[in-house]
Amino acid sequence: MSALAHGFRIDEEKCQGCLACMRVCPTHAIRVRQGRARYTPERCIDCGVCLSSCQWGAIAPTTSSVKDLCGFKFRVAIPSPVLFGQFPAGISPAHISQGLLMLGFDAVWDFAVEISLVDRAIKEYLENWKGPLPLISVACPVVVRLVQVAYPRMVDQLICIQPPREIAGREAKRRYSGELGIPRDQIAAIHITPCQAKTISILEPAERVESNLDGTLGISEVYNAIVASANTMKAEPEKPPKAVPIRSAALLRSCLGDGLSQVLAHHRYLHVTGISNITQVFDDIEKGRLRNVEFVEAHSCWSGCAGGNLTVANVYVTLSKMQSLLDRLPDMDRETLAEVERRYSTEDFGLGRPILPRPARGHSGNLSERVRAVREAEALLTKLPGLDCGLCGAPTCKEMAKDVSIGDALLSECIYHSNDLQRSRESKRIPKEK
Ligand code: SF4
Numbered sequence: 001m002s003a004l005a006h007g008f009r010i011d012e013e014k015c016q017g018c019l020a021c022m023r024v025c026p027t028h029a030i031r032v033r034q035g036r037a038r039y040t041p042e043r044c045i046d047c048g049v050c051l052s053s054c055q056w057g058a059i060a061p062t063t064s065s066v067k068d069l070c071g072f073k074f075r076v077a078i079p080s081p082v083l084f085g086q087f088p089a090g091i092s093p094a095h096i097s098q099g100l101l102m103l104g105f106d107a108v109w110d111f112a113v114e115i116s117l118v119d120r121a122i123k124e125y126l127e128n129w130k131g132p133l134p135l136i137s138v139a140c141p142v143v144v145r146l147v148q149v150a151y152p153r154m155v156d157q158l159i160c161i162q163p164p165r166e167i168a169g170r171e172a173k174r175r176y177s178g179e180l181g182i183p184r185d186q187i188a189a190i191h192i193t194p195c196q197a198k199t200i201s202i203l204e205p206a207e208r209v210e211s212n213l214d215g216t217l218g219i220s221e222v223y224n225a226i227v228a229s230a231n232t233m234k235a236e237p238e239k240p241p242k243a244v245p246i247r248s249a250a251l252l253r254s255c256l257g258d259g260l261s262q263v264l265a266h267h268r269y270l271h272v273t274g275i276s277n278i279t280q281v282f283d284d285i286e287k288g289r290l291r292n293v294e295f296v297e298a299h300s301c302w303s304g305c306a307g308g309n310l311t312v313a314n315v316y317v318t319l320s321k322m323q324s325l326l327d328r329l330p331d332m333d334r335e336t337l338a339e340v341e342r343r344y345s346t347e348d349f350g351l352g353r354p355i356l357p358r359p360a361r362g363h364s365g366n367l368s369e370r371v372r373a374v375r376e377a378e379a380l381l382t383k384l385p386g387l388d389c390g391l392c393g394a395p396t397c398k399e400m401a402k403d404v405s406i407g408d409a410l411l412s413e414c415i416y417h418s419n420d421l422q423r424s425r426e427s428k429r430i431p432k433e434k
């Protein structure tokens with residue numbers, strides 16, 4: 001199985017070997033050996049926790065840059081709803097959309113319609129589902145990878161419906177290609193993202209089909225340009241922004257956690273955020289304790305996408321701004337409703353292929369090999385001090401024992417077993433009297 005693509009990279013030159021990233025990684029994907037951090041690609045779920053923990057700037061997201069847009073004839077920005085809650089008072093959604101046009105985009109796509117379409121498709125899928133419950137949303141790519149890597153027996157519970165940003169990319173290309181006569185592969189659909197994890201769902205979709213999107217730009221990458229453009233516009237009130245602002249509340253509601261809950265009002269629905277909370281819920285699902293829940297919407301970031309690691313504003317300020325914008329918008333305008341009705345019966349929202357498990361190294365191979373590795377790791381663990389100090393470069397003694405059992409580390413890398421320590425113990429030993 002090939003290594004997974006990821007939405008970030010570690011710069012070994014900048015890495016100071018401080019162990020901070022290794023200590024916070026929820027899947028124990030990072031090791032620090034020879035003073036440099038490295039991650040095991042098949043264990044990493046792209047949660048981005050390590051990015052925020054590195055004080056040395058050694059871990060950076062691999063989003064696209066504005067320059068990457070130059071190779072396309074027509075460029076469509078598909079902004080996450082979170083973008084609209086990022087800016088100071090006085091910078092309106094119209095200013096923000098206009099700022100994206102000034103950056104080099106030719107159009108800004110409001111994907112309220114696609115959100116409504118996907119909500120409906122999820123409801124129908126759930127009502128026809130005969131397999132194990134609960135079903136799990138695939139909107140957050142981290143959650144999908146977490147299931148693939150750590151809960152492989154639950155992959156069938158991932159709902160096979162594309163997220164709205166993918167449907168938006170497909171529709172934007174179809175529409176502009178038809179209207180402007182430009183081939184689809186000359187149209188770039190770029191998601192303006194609150195987190196680096198969305199990049200991986202484009203680079204390597206879990207269902208192994210090609211993404212409809214061509215890349216991502218982090219909110220933090222477009223923020224300053226939008227503020228500068230808004231300030232210029234405000235200084236010239238005779239030239240108001242031309243870009244179309246948000247059409248309806250449906251766009252913002254999806255990020256405030258009450259979009260799907262309204263659609264699934266008659267179903268048992270759980271919304272959970274934060275990777276530690278999600279693992280608790282998934283542990284319970286695996287143990288069969290949550291069979292009475294029908295649908296779980298999970299987002300790796302605390303408070304959902306508004307807490308993404310490529311945002312600029314405080315998460316609570318963002319949520320409050322989005323709520324106040326939402327209160328001023330129509331629930332669903334007639335035009336949006338008509339489009340949802342027209343497209344729902346004709347479009348396919350399925351993932352195309354099922355999502356499969358991604359076993360980590362040491363969890364693959366035939367049964368006897370796996371049993372041998374587990375036994376060897378258990379035996380090695382008894383030789384380690386159980387301090388979980390991390391100085392060997394593995395986050396815990398248990399992980400170190402597993403690394404040694406699969407040949408990724410040597411027992412002598414544990415300071416307790418290191419030659420230096422052995423020598424110093426020997427030198428301190430009081431010689432027996434003859
Ligand atoms: S946090 Fe990780 S990547 Fe950053 S300097 Fe420390 S060990 Fe290196």
Ligand code: SF4
Binds near residue numbers: 028039045046048051
């Ligand atoms: S992105 Fe998350 S899972 Fe991947 S190495 Fe960083 S902390 Fe670990």
